[in-house]
Amino acid sequence: MYVVRPVELTDIAALEALAAVSMPGVHTLPKTREKIVAMVERSIASFAAHVDIPSEEAYLLVLEAPGEPGIVGTAAIFAAAGSNGTYFSFRNDVIQQVSRDLNISHSVHALTLCSELTGYSQLSSFYVGEREHGTAEAALLSRARLMFAVLAPHRFSDRFFVPLAGVTDSTGGSPFWDALGRKFFKMDFLDAERVIGGARNRTLIVELMPHYPVYVPLLPGDAQAAMGQIHPSGELAFNLLTAEGFEADDYIDIFDGGPILQAHKNSLRTFSGALQRRVALADEAPDRGREPQVRYAVAAAAEHQFRAVVTHCAALESQVNVSLSADVQEALRVTEGDTVICVRI
């Protein structure tokens, strides 16, 4: 059975192996052993921490495949974006232009450098192996972050966002960058990302990026076309997140114009649909008759021992218990009478 769980020190080698795989668009997964170790240690400390106000915590979850060593996926969530600074993005403003005298009415888009996403919780570093693409387990991995937030709301903001990598050409160039950031940074896209370390909270951003809105009609066609477009590698994440309730269109990345999905937790299906249930032992009989089976993501409701799996059971809306098989219970490290949270997946 696939299990999602917090990263552990023993995963470092497996993460290094993953990092060796080319992952275009996943800028936030560290590539060097030193940085991987730092990220794992930070995650372990974050899970262990007692949090009053979300701050610099970063939680990294991994996906284990059944009967396999190593890990097949990663997904992270940062408690508060831009911690120790400001998270910059472009807000996609719409300006209504109306002249009654001239009978003109149209709207103009303008991109405004803004810091509104600062303090939101940020999902990032989502990656699953090719074999798991499109499976319920990929959905579980993405969602598990939000299930953890349901369990431990004090560790997170009420609002969440997810930047997805934007489109680049075959040489790693970005048409959006060429039309905007390059004019101020005077360097290539990849060089700029390298200089800034993928961050969006640095002083040099406020020093270099434009402070006045950029009127979109003035951008070249290819840059306009790239606005809000995802890198092909991000399609899976995009689909999972929009199905979850995240909205695109309001913000884009300041460097490559990639979409930034965002939502209030009340709009997210994991939050609105999470049910707390008591664990009961499932009948081992494979066929339970007329009761139709529904697929659920189930997570142990233990803040300091988070684990999640996918399983099938009867619809839970009008139940007080959830019946979990012995192996599911073992995977979650729960027993009868413990509490779990369940979300249809």
Add this chain to the structure above:
Amino acid sequence: MYVVRPVELTDIAALEALAAVSMPGVHTLPKTREKIVAMVERSIASFAAHVDIPSEEAYLLVLEAPGEPGIVGTAAIFAAAGSNGTYFSFRNDVIQQVSRDLNISHSVHALTLCSELTGYSQLSSFYVGEREHGTAEAALLSRARLMFAVLAPHRFSDRFFVPLAGVTDSTGGSPFWDALGRKFFKMDFLDAERVIGGARNRTLIVELMPHYPVYVPLLPGDAQAAMGQIHPSGELAFNLLTAEGFEADDYIDIFDGGPILQAHKNSLRTFSGALQRRVALADEAPDRGREPQVRYAVAAAAEHQFRAVVTHCAALESQVNVSLSADVQEALRVTEGDTVICVRI
């Protein structure tokens, strides 16, 4: 039984009587017979219209008290704000100010003239008599507009907003106006409202109001204090709307700084909680035993014959029918087998 229904030509005299009552803060209800007639006719035409895209329709609902002639309340909804122009408001932006070198981090609010609410559906003209204040019927009147939108979503935007009158002093002056609008309009608050006819979509707004963000710390204390504050007459509406799911804080009125509540329909309880049920005849016996009674707003699900009342019945979540007494059915002009929509109130 109190009934909410669309305004009719025969209500004109009653509306004139209402208009004679001082209603501070309800700028949008016309005061002269000529304008009242125009508003009633516009509403009747709007209910009768076949709408593809929400446009200039304005729907006026009235509240009838049981066994009384005349009306005791009004509530309107405009299909698309700023129709034939742009609806202007101030967006309340928050700018994160961070200097790592100097270890400074604080946020500054700035008000930006914006047209984002253009095309949203706008609730307005909410008024109920003193006797009905705080009753379920007042809530019904406010909510009936959204129930109509649930029934006829093509007539409305996916987003709604409600401007509420801001604070004024005993002479009708507005501290917010004095700090901002007065500098550009060079006239008193009441004169400006008179000149502009309470509208927020006029060319002269874009000609006169500031185009650059107003940094809130630069405003005098009394103007800052007035931002987002409601006129005491608006408290009832404010409480009903925030309970409904509307959010304040994002926008304020450009003239008096009063709050503009807004929400996506998915966040509104009327939309998320509306249940379509078939009408069944209720048992006349007053005591139905252990089944607890719940209060519902119920509206006839007929786009061209909208009526709504408050009634009690068993919780409807797991029912297919709703049992309505004969007089409720009569008030709604429905019979057994018709469809109604019901929202807990």
Add this chain to the structure above:
Amino acid sequence: MLVVRAITANDLDALYVMATQVGSGMTTLKPDMKMMSDRLAVAVASFAETIAPEKRDYMFVMEDTDNGRIAGVCAIKGAVGLTEPFYNYRIGTLVHSSREIDVFTRMETLYLSNDLTGSTELCSLFLHPDYRTGNNGKLLSKCRFLFIAQFPHLFTEKLIAEMRGYQEESGRSPFYEGLGRHFFKMEFDHVDALTAVGKKSFIAELMPRQPMYVDYLPQDAQDVIGKVHTSTAPARRLLEQEGLYFEGYVDIFDAGPVLQARVSELRAMRESMLAEIGPVMAGEIACAPHADASDPMLISNTNLSDFRMILSQTVPVNGAIALPEDEQKILHCQPGDSVRTLTLNPRKNPHV
């Protein structure tokens, strides 16, 4: 002989005939009898000083005294932008610099502004094609500086002149196509016509308000910022000789430059001199400046309501000028009267 003089009510018909020659590109001189007679009435009231200085519009005509023909026209508006907003783009500089990564970027920026509100404006210059020879163009353009030097109290400290912006031969304005069209969604000529008749609220409604980096514009739009229409280049040079400079303001539609000056710094203010009509003492002739004999003088009377100016070869010496009788007559002057004098062309800079 040509005399430039204050316009009079009698000049209306001649002015109208001339306006029919002007063609497009000059929005302030259209053959419209109503507009023209309204403007003439203001001009007459201006010279008569019966309206406030900021409302005045001093129009001058160049008359051929040989045949009474009107050969040209030009004007000075007391103040612009006091009834309708007067818009320009101002070109500013913003520096984006990060010491941390050693990047220093200097960017030009366009700011929508009404900074020139209240300025005195030179405008409406037109010389009939038959008279486009010799010094006639200079005489017509520069007469205004002598007028200002004689009556500086009538004007604000800031003097401006809007120059027609660059257009391709086809009439296409690269700046408008690169910027304005995105917001106005109409042809350049249409926009131009609307502003000519004072309809400007559409600018407030449609023009983007936020400062804009020039670098966002297409290269051909960037290239013509502050560049004049080919036909306007000579007029620009004349104004620059008199002390007007391009200080970074351009037209919001075609990016044509606005030239500007402080009135007190005009060449005419510094170099023009009064001289009394009469004989020059023999002893002083030796000290006369070494004027180039071919460089004529602008000479005007000092009478506001009947202002008249000519070109003359006579040079003033230590406050006296031996002006020929026929020139005195054309200026409506006589011996003992003061005239104001200024070399037509700037003298070489003496400082080196």
Add this chain to the structure above:
Amino acid sequence: MLVVRAITANDLDALYVMATQVGSGMTTLKPDMKMMSDRLAVAVASFAETIAPEKRDYMFVMEDTDNGRIAGVCAIKGAVGLTEPFYNYRIGTLVHSSREIDVFTRMETLYLSNDLTGSTELCSLFLHPDYRTGNNGKLLSKCRFLFIAQFPHLFTEKLIAEMRGYQEESGRSPFYEGLGRHFFKMEFDHVDALTAVGKKSFIAELMPRQPMYVDYLPQDAQDVIGKVHTSTAPARRLLEQEGLYFEGYVDIFDAGPVLQARVSELRAMRESMLAEIGPVMAGEIACAPHADASDPMLISNTNLSDFRMILSQTVPVNGAIALPEDEQKILHCQPGDSVRTLTLNPRKNPHV
């Protein structure tokens, strides 16, 4: 006698001693031996022309030849803002007008700008209190204009001078309290000290970027925009005599004015003249301008690396100047050499 001359490496100690006298309010002349010797090295390289013109910093000292004391200092920076952004507020005008309801509102606006990037700057003027008499202050301030007139090719066309802004007697800056404090959240002196040492990234981080209407500020902050510190008023007047004007740029912290000029329009550029040291022909004395006997001349040599300047009562006549021998000596000149001359005070405007 007092001579103003190019600074030399030997002046470091004297300069340091003087800097201890300066006190607060002048951020560019602090008694810091490291900063000062770095700056002196740049100045020496500037006069030696071993660094690029835009990096140069020409420092001048005023020396009392009677006792060898250094009595004052001043400087010209080749170009500002090319390594760290140079910020100002520019005051613009926006008109809000609605014909429909007949409202016309003219508002002043503050724009955060780096427009003056690259300008040549006059700065670091300090005169020792013992020497604050007679024409000494004028000599020290105006020596820079004669230097610019002699070597205009070394400078950009735009010349600026930042003036200390208004403060109350208590040291409170009404402009800073009304604006900057809301964003910087620290004392004025602290902000001032940070910028003095070139730490400017906090401005980009904390300063509001959007144009601001002056009317939003408290009245006492509005009132001091462009107003100089009481102690700076005389210095301002001297610069204005030479052709610098307040053109709407002010300091972002205290709203002190920036005076500016086109180099080509400076009085020194228009009126200064070269003259050859030698006897004046008797016949030409009659034609000499009617100079006021009490109005002295600024006279400098024409040698960049050993620039020296004095005040003299000798007047040049038609390109020759009969300079006394002791003055020649102080200027390191001899008969046949050229000197540059300029009246210390502007002549009355000749035009009326």
